[in-house]
Amino acid sequence: MRGLHASSFLKSVAHHEIRLTDRQRVALMQIATRIVLPARSVVYHQDSPGGSVYAITSGAVKGFRDLRRGKHAVTAFLFARDLFGLAEYGQYVNTTHTLSLTTMYRLPVMDLAHLLKHDAELQFKFLVKITHELRESQRRMVLMHRRDATGRLAMFISMMSQRLGSETAHAEIWLPMTRADIAGYIGLSTESVSRAATALERRGLVVFDTPHEVRIVDPSAFSRLVAAV
Amino acid sequence: MRGLHASSFLKSVAHHEIRLTDRQRVALMQIATRIVLPARSVVYHQDSPGGSVYAITSGAVKGFRDLRRGKHAVTAFLFARDLFGLAEYGQYVNTTHTLSLTTMYRLPVMDLAHLLKHDAELQFKFLVKITHELRESQRRMVLMHRRDATGRLAMFISMMSQRLGSETAHAEIWLPMTRADIAGYIGLSTESVSRAATALERRGLVVFDTPHEVRIVDPSAFSRLVAAV
DNA sequence: CGTCATTTTGAGGTATTTCAACGAAGGTGG
DNA sequence: CCACCTTCGTTGAAATACCTCAAAATGACG
Numbered sequence: 231m232r233g234l235h236a237s238s239f240l241k242s243v244a245h246h247e248i249r250l251t252d253r254q255r256v257a258l259m260q261i262a263t264r265i266v267l268p269a270r271s272v273v274y275h276q277d278s279p280g281g282s283v284y285a286i287t288s289g290a291v292k293g294f295r296d297l298r299r300g301k302h303a304v305t306a307f308l309f310a311r312d313l314f315g316l317a318e319y320g321q322y323v324n325t326t327h328t329l330s331l332t333t334m335y336r337l338p339v340m341d342l343a344h345l346l347k348h349d350a351e352l353q354f355k356f357l358v359k360i361t362h363e364l365r366e367s368q369r370r371m372v373l374m375h376r377r378d379a380t381g382r383l384a385m386f387i388s389m390m391s392q393r394l395g396s397e398t399a400h401a402e403i404w405l406p407m408t409r410a411d412i413a414g415y416i417g418l419s420t421e422s423v424s425r426a427a428t429a430l431e432r433r434g435l436v437v438f439d440t441p442h443e444v445r446i447v448d449p450s451a452f453s454r455l456v457a458a459v
Numbered sequence: 460m461r462g463l464h465a466s467s468f469l470k471s472v473a474h475h476e477i478r479l480t481d482r483q484r485v486a487l488m489q490i491a492t493r494i495v496l497p498a499r500s501v502v503y504h505q506d507s508p509g510g511s512v513y514a515i516t517s518g519a520v521k522g523f524r525d526l527r528r529g530k531h532a533v534t535a536f537l538f539a540r541d542l543f544g545l546a547e548y549g550q551y552v553n554t555t556h557t558l559s560l561t562t563m564y565r566l567p568v569m570d571l572a573h574l575l576k577h578d579a580e581l582q583f584k585f586l587v588k589i590t591h592e593l594r595e596s597q598r599r600m601v602l603m604h605r606r607d608a609t610g611r612l613a614m615f616i617s618m619m620s621q622r623l624g625s626e627t628a629h630a631e632i633w634l635p636m637t638r639a640d641i642a643g644y645i646g647l648s649t650e651s652v653s654r655a656a657t658a659l660e661r662r663g664l665v666v667f668d669t670p671h672e673v674r675i676v677d678p679s680a681f682s683r684l685v686a687a688v
Numbered sequence: 689c690g691t692c693a694t695t696t697t698g699a700g701g702t703a704t705t706t707c708a709a710c711g712a713a714g715g716t717g718g
Numbered sequence: 719c720c721a722c723c724t725t726c727g728t729t730g731a732a733a734t735a736c737c738t739c740a741a742a743a744t745g746a747c748g
Contacts, residue, residue: 364596410695441744637725654728670726
């Protein structure tokens with residue numbers, strides 16, 4: 231488990247000014263297990279003992295909590311270079327689920343904690359990463375305050391665009407999640423998400439080539455809507 | 460007492476009680492400045508350079524972002540033993556504002572980063588703290604998915620109760636923020652918060668001795684409502 | 689290519705928002 | 719010390735936007 235795998239893990243944590251040294255990468259690889267899961271696989275279930283942290287190399291994962299009547303609140307969409315499971319040390323509070331074919335590294339929390347305790351530089355990079363996530367979640371709070379469904383969806387698309395921007399140079403934005411997942415994330419009903427999507431198209435802001443691929447055709451008007459908080 | 464081992468890490472997250480050693484406390488005090496601010500003072504403003512992290516000793520602080528038309532989204536309420544400013548490494552993205560007389564320590568981010576990079580144990584405690592905050596924010600996501608205003612307010616009161624539980628042994632829950640602040644936090648209008656408050660009282664679940672002091676008079680029914688996600 | 693899940697569209701019900709006004713509380717200045 | 723003023727909190731009524739229920743159309747996957 232060296233060479234290609236190791237370098238892809240380097241990339242997985244290198245997001246947002248985080249870059250590991252060779253020695254750090256090797257240390258992490260020694261405790262890591264590479265995992266490849268098909269779409270719709272459960273990574274871990276809520277209320278199970280939280281023994282590991284995961285770093286995504288490619289693919290997409292959603293984290294959610296079950297609510298009443300089959301509904302579920304989506305707590306996060308995770309992509310390449312994201313970490314997850316870290317916030318749930320001790321006991322997982324979310325279920326995580328792959329949305330597509332996903333490769334990731336599993337890091338046992340005991341080993342990771344030991345490693346971080348002896349490498350302050352490495353730990354600092356984790357701290358920066360978590361800190362960045364906290365900031366992300368604050369952006370989502372702003373999204374949740376919007377009253378209009380179309381504005382929420384526009385903001386959601388904008389957020390997804392930013393996260394995937396580094397991967398795809400295309401204007402095509404990949405939305406691997408279902409409408410129900412989006413609804414569970416931005417706090418609307420599935421139908422409202424669908425209606426909001428058609429509303430954005432009818433207003434000439436975006437085009438959905440498929441339900442999971444969207445292009446922004448009027449960037450300035452789109453940005454105006456997103457910023458019209 | 461040696462360092463924080465992996466097992467004690469789990470424990471500390473579970474009970475979210477961060478305890479510093481005397482030496483760590485001294486090290487932090489050397490770079491810290493003690494600040495006492497009266498109510499309604501701005502600690503820092505959004506879009507200003509983020510040079511410091513703050514640790515609250517007593518009092519209450521709110522973090523928020525301005526939206527259109529005088530509205531503002533409240534991103535956090537912070538109390539004793541909370542840190543803030545850390546998520547905004549480099550550039551503050553929120554404005555922070557005292558809600559009452561507040562004492563806090565200001566830690567220059569440069570000095571703090573230097574300290575953390577040389578004291579993995581101390582940094583670990585910061586990581587635990589941030590990790591816990593991330594988890595908190597996920598709980599809030601669940602709150603935001605509730606459709607009914609009374610349920611949201613009940614959940615909010617429950618959250619405040621938990622945060623202040625260690626300070627006051629009383630059943631009296633202190634809500635230092637205004638109705639508008641609560642509204643900005645749970646995503647409702649000010650009027651809806653007010654109506655939800657009276658609804659909770661009319662249903663015999665709580666009693667508001669003042670607009671800022673609430674007692675839970677029917678704990679089982681109250682818990683049932685909170686859990687009825 | 690068939691089957692099932694997902695997505696879209698429609699119509700009505702309902703909760704919250706909005707607009708408006710009043711009452712209460714806290715702070716300030718004469 | 720009191721009066722004034724600003725901010726905060728509460729209540730009412732109408733409008734709006736979303737949710738729910740239901741069914742058809744589309745898409746995904748074996």
